[in-house]
Amino acid sequence: MVKASSTETSKEATIANELGLHARSASQVARLAAKARSNVWLCKGDHKADATSIMDVLTLECPKGTKLVVLIEDPEDNEILQQIVTLIESGFGE
Amino acid sequence: MSEALQKEETRLPGIDASPGICIGKAYLLDNEGVNIVERYPVAKGQLKNEQNRFKAAVKRAEKELQRVIQNTPEYLRQNTAILEAHLVLLKDKMLYGKTLEAIEKEGINAEWALKMVVTQARNMFASMEDAYFRERVSDIIHVSDRILQNLMGSKPVDIGAIDKRVILVARDLSPAETSQIHLERVKGFVTDLGGKASHTSIIARTLEIPAVQGVGDATRKICTDDLIIVDGIEGVVILHPEESTLVEYSEREVEFARRKATLARLSHRPARTRDGIDIKVMGNIELPEEVVSVLDHGGDGIGLYRTEFQYLSRPFFPTEEELFDRYCDVVEVMAGLPVTIRTLDINGDKALANGGVPGAGEVNPALGLRGIRYCLKKTEVFRTQLRAILRAAAFGPIRVLFPMIATLEEVVEAKRCLREAAESLEKEGTEHGADVSVGVMIEVPSAVITAEALAERVDFFSIGTNDLIQYSLAIDRGNREVMHLFQPLDPAILRLLKITADAAKAGGIPLYMCGEMASYPIHLPVLIGLGIQELSMNPQAIPAVKNTLRALDTRQSRDFLEELLKQRSANAAYGLLAEAYGKLVEERSFPTEEEIG
Known part of the structure; x- marks a missing residue:
């Protein structure tokens, strides 16, 4: 990671929708993450995926109930972090 | 030598x-299955160009997808979510970025670079534990295929590309x-x-x-x-x-393409008979991929969606979500046109890889545990499918079609299962379609004989001719020795069709046909004479059928059918049909430019 860990912010979120993080839901995350100033990561255990890449996110394999950590590198992106967490917890409106 | x-x-x-x-x-393809995407080196100075060629292909793919999304009517917009996701995927770092990188690093052409990246992704997905997620690789393949198409010669006149086709x-x-x-x-x-x-x-x-x-x-x-x-x-x-053979076939090739193009142009118009009756001409599909072909050929809907494919060669039954996803895909692409989903009709030649393999081990699988019999026995499998169908019905007009119905009790029982599935969804508050019309396949002789009673219980009949002929004339079509007896115009078959048509009329329900018989234009006078309102067939047959229907008259056909029913053999019936309609059908199903005007 480029930045010092003190500027990192992370928040936990649990996948709430039946189908989990599939292409449609991942694309909603990717759209939000694309607006961030710096990197946004989704972490599941040791695995880390670039939130702007649907493909990367799909490879995390997140069915319903998976606990994820959303991680940002720039505090300016805090609002995006919140939006992503809300989106995930709301079950992507499915 | x-x-x-x-x-x-x-x-x-x-x-x-x-x-x-x-x-x-x-x-010649070796056993490994060689890939036809070519790999060739690109000179250092040309790499920028190659990358730009890739970028342009992605841009075109984006435009195509946007067009599809825009052309979807407003009320179905929520179904285009997957296409929106594909749109984002096109520019995904892991796909777009990596391919550009591979072109540069490896000094290779864009097609091969993309293939490398996709192969990597395939492997990654293949190693996943969850079956549902493993299948998500299909989204990536869809997207990369679209790019590849744009990379490799969708240009209308590109002799170079045509030469390379094998x-x-x-x-x-x-x-x-x-x-x-x-x-x-x-x-x-x-x-x-x-x-x-x-x-x-x-x-x-x-x-x-x-x-x-x-x-x-x-x-x-x-x-x-x-x-x-x-x-x-x-x-x-x-x-x-x-040389002479080449000349002859070149002419036939051109002629075939020209006639096909002419028909295709006409196929998007309705098939209205000369006396003003609109006959719906629908497509039969097995794979969701075939839906596009139905639309391309001017199909008015899906008259038969065979759902067995998802149950084949896999260790587990598909989940409700999986089925729901597939059905939604079909409904979504059909955009408001009716989709007829036939419930599981597993039979002898298509056995599940599951433990309880239906058909396997049965001495006579065609007469064994298949179709509705299987579903009523394995109610949990049936219920999963019915719930998926009902949920997909929230997104477009769906009809349910029960196969292999032989008795009235089976209809009552199947409808009860459907009602229970709807109630369970209702109770959970899960979104589902309220108005699903229910029909039965007429393919077992006993269903024909009791058709009048069946008609009181269902919303429509759909005749499956292949099985009806097989069961009525006791012919295994796969058996060369008796194959010649498989005659749709056999006097017995014509009578069975007539009984079915009369029962549907008496019961006030519409009559459809989704069997192979409907795909041959020569049969059309018979079928509209019977009063069949909707015909479903393999998508490629739709244009010729539509164009032939336009030259027919239902009243005339009804009179003709009376004559046909008097014939004593299939040969005599064919003779009469060919004499009366042969020339017309040939012209209409293979029209020349001039005839269309």
Whole structure:
């Protein structure tokens, strides 16, 4: 990671929708993450995926109930972090 | 053997697996299943250009997708979510970024770079534990295929690309192999094994690529780069054609393409008979991919969606979510047109890889545990499918079709299962369609005999001619010895059709046909004479059927049917039909430019 860990912010979120993080839901995350100033990561255990890449996110394999950590590198992106967490917890409106 | 002898023109007969004619160089496929995407080095100075070529292809793919999304009516917009996701995927770092990187780093062409990236992704997904997520790789493949198409010659006149297209010659092609081949580089198929119902033949018909299968020893006689002609109409391959043969077939190839194009242009208009009756002409599908073909050929909906495919060759039954996803895909693409989903109709030749294999081990699977019998026995499997169907019905007009109905009790029982599935969804508050019309396949003789009673319980009938003929005349169509008895115009079959039509009329329900009989234009006077309102067939047959219907008159056909019913043999019936309608049908199903005006 480029930045010092003190500027990192992370928040936990649990996948709430039946189908989990599939292409449609991942694309909603990717759209939000694309607006961030710096990197946004989704972490599941040791695995880390670039939130702007649907493909990367799909490879995390997140069915319903998976606990994820959303991680940002720039505090300016805090609002995006919140939006992503809300989106995930709301079950992507499915 | 002398050189001259080796190059002699040879006709290799086979099965007409997919219509059309093509002439070209053979490409012998080894057992591994060679990929037709070519790899070639790109000079350092040209790499920027190659990257730009890739970027342009992605841009075109984006425009195509946006067009599809925009053309979707407002009320179905929520269904385009997956296409929106594909749109984002097109520019995904892991796909877009990595391909650009690979072009640069490896100094290779864009097609190969993309293929490398996708292969990596395939492997990654293949190692996943969850079956649902493993299948998500299909989204990536859809997207990369769209880019590839734009990379490789969708340009209308590109002689270079056409020259490179080959005719694949293989022993057999498994679904996995077929899916690895970049089909836009293939202009024809020839296989030693396989037949009309093989996966390759379905794919070939869907893509409208001529194919001849079951040739036997094509791979021994044909070498790569040999000049061959594939005649998918007659079912013959011609190796080392002479000059005169080449001329003859070039003309036939052009003629076939011209007539097909003319028909296709007309096919998007309704099929209105001369006396002003609109007959709906629908498509039969097995794979969700075939939906596009139905629309391309001017289909008015899906008259038969066979749902067995998702239950085949896999260790577990599909989940409700999986089924729901597939059904939604079909409903979404059909955008408001009716989709008729036939519930699981597993039979003898399509066995599950599951523990409780239906059909396997049965002495006579065609008369055994299949269709509705199986579903009413395995109610949890049935329930899963019914729930998925009902949920998909929230997104567009869906009809449920029960197969293999032999008794009224089965209808009552199946409808009860459907009602219970709806109630369980209601209770959970899960979104589902409230108004699903329910129909039964008329394919067992006992269903014909009791049709009047059945008509009181269902919303429509759909006649499945293949099984009806098989069961009525006691013929196994796969058996060469009795194959010739399989006659749709047999007096017994015509009478059964008439009984069914009268029962539907008495019960005030519409009558449809989704059997193979409907796909032959010569049968159309019979079918509209019976009062059938909707015909469903393989998508490629739709244009010729629609154009023939436009020349017919339902009142005349009704009178003609009366005459036909007096015939004592299938031959006599055919004779009468050919005499009265043969010329008209031939002209209409293969019209020339002038005739259309």
